[in-house]
Amino acid sequence: MNLHGDIERVLFTEAEIQRAIDRVAAEVTSAYDGNDFTVVSVLKGSCIFASDLIRRIPIPLELAFLAASSYGSGTVSRGLRMNFLPSDNEIEGRSLLLVDDILDTGKTLHFIQAELDRRGARGVRTCVFLDKPSRRVVPIEPDFRCFEVEDTFVVGYGLDLAGRYRNLPYVGALREEVLSRHSRPDSTTG
Ligand code: IMP
Ligand code: MG
Numbered sequence: 001m002n003l004h005g006d007i008e009r010v011l012f013t014e015a016e017i018q019r020a021i022d023r024v025a026a027e028v029t030s031a032y033d034g035n036d037f038t039v040v041s042v043l044k045g046s047c048i049f050a051s052d053l054i055r056r057i058p059i060p061l062e063l064a065f066l067a068a069s070s071y072g073s074g075t076v077s078r079g080l081r082m083n084f085l086p087s088d089n090e091i092e093g094r095s096l097l098l099v100d101d102i103l104d105t106g107k108t109l110h111f112i113q114a115e116l117d118r119r120g121a122r123g124v125r126t127c128v129f130l131d132k133p134s135r136r137v138v139p140i141e142p143d144f145r146c147f148e149v150e151d152t153f154v155v156g157y158g159l160d161l162a163g164r165y166r167n168l169p170y171v172g173a174l175r176e177e178v179l180s181r182h183s184r185p186d187s188t189t190g
Helices: 014-032 047-054 107-118
Strands: 007-012 037-043 062-071 079-084 095-103 123-131 144-148 171-174
Touching (some): 007 014, 014 095, 014 123, 014 144, 047 095, 062 107, 095 107, 107 123
Parallel strands (some): 037 062, 037 095, 095 123, 123 144
Antiparallel strands (some): 007 171, 062 079
């Protein structure tokens, strides 16, 4: 079985992704030059983006990870919980750059940002690989982003469907018959 066969069309090629990351890395570098900061990668989806991004930022930074997931099921309204959080001394008084794979409804990043503020971060900015503004429920805009995408479910470069496709080196839309094997994917499992 080859994952490439499940992709209907490629939205962003490897080369386009690398160029966009060069641009965003330069923006982040000038925003934080002279200020100590920590890149907080939201697992699992942002691990590939974050590791490409930080290698293009030539100023001092620290790296941390966190994970959040939803609870509740079916039509019951969902909430979010933190599964894994950096220790207090990695958050308190630090400037944080929260890095995620995609800003969709905005619930995940809004929740995480509030939690980091509550734990005493000095400031929290957001950097997302993809931004899907048409799906926004919570009013939140990313400080940095690589690409805006239409309202299509996409996979690859860290983004998954039911845990798969994260390892594709490009971003693609899935074929209809692949999508129809799954119900609306849970948007809050990282
Ligand atoms: P939000 O809380 O709705 O903004 O959801 C953010 C999370 O939903 C992301 O971190 C992804 O894990 C997931 N997600 C949203 N849209 C997509 C998509 O098109 N493909 C894969 N995952 C997605
Ligand atoms: Mg996910």
